[in-house]
Amino acid sequence: MAPERETADEVDGRIARRERNRDAVVDAIMLLVESGELEPNIAQVAEVAGVSERSIFRHFESRDALVAAVIERQLEMVRGLLHPIPPDGPVGQRARALVAERARLYEAITPMRRVALRVAERSEQVADKLAEARLWGRTELEQVFAPELDELGPAERRDLVAGLSTVASWEAWNVLRAHEGCSVSRARAITERLLLRTL
Helix, strand or coil: CCCCCHHHHHHHHHHHHHHHHHHHHHHHHHHHCCCCCCCHHHHHHHHHCCHHHHHHHHHCCCCCHHHHHHHHHHHHHHHCCCCCCCCCCCCCHHHHHHHHHHHHHHHHHHHHHHHHHHHHCCHHHHHHHHHHHHHHHHHHHHHHHHHHCCCCCCCHHHHHHHHHHHCHHHHHHHHHHHHHHCCHHHHHHHHHHHHHHHC
């Protein structure tokens, strides 16, 4: 007797379950990381997601692919925190707007960024995601401070962009918040002052 063929509804249902399980795994990792687990193990992820450990790797070919999917999800979530900053108006106003935006962003991504930095040492896929994020940050700085940068020669412009990228980076923010003990408002004030001095 020939095996019964799946109906379209059964196929759609299976695909929907797969997507739900995949989303549950990503959500579980985000929840665990935000609660302080820098590198949650597969058993923890499976328990929180409500799936079997074996099924996790039906959805993700490796642990690194899983972390990359989590980073991608986080990027989707934080895009709502980002708003275009026009390159006109007083430079102080633009610097303030950029620092306010970066503060919201960095506060939202810090737990996952710490995980990503650890994983990036062994995962090209995760390292590429971090490189994309750095490129986005650099490009935004070049757009926001275009009037100031356009007055410079190539070498001076390159150095100024490098300095601005350093001052406005997550790494600098993390030093202020985690190592210098700065509140968000104090870290914002310091970053804004440094940006303006660098400009």
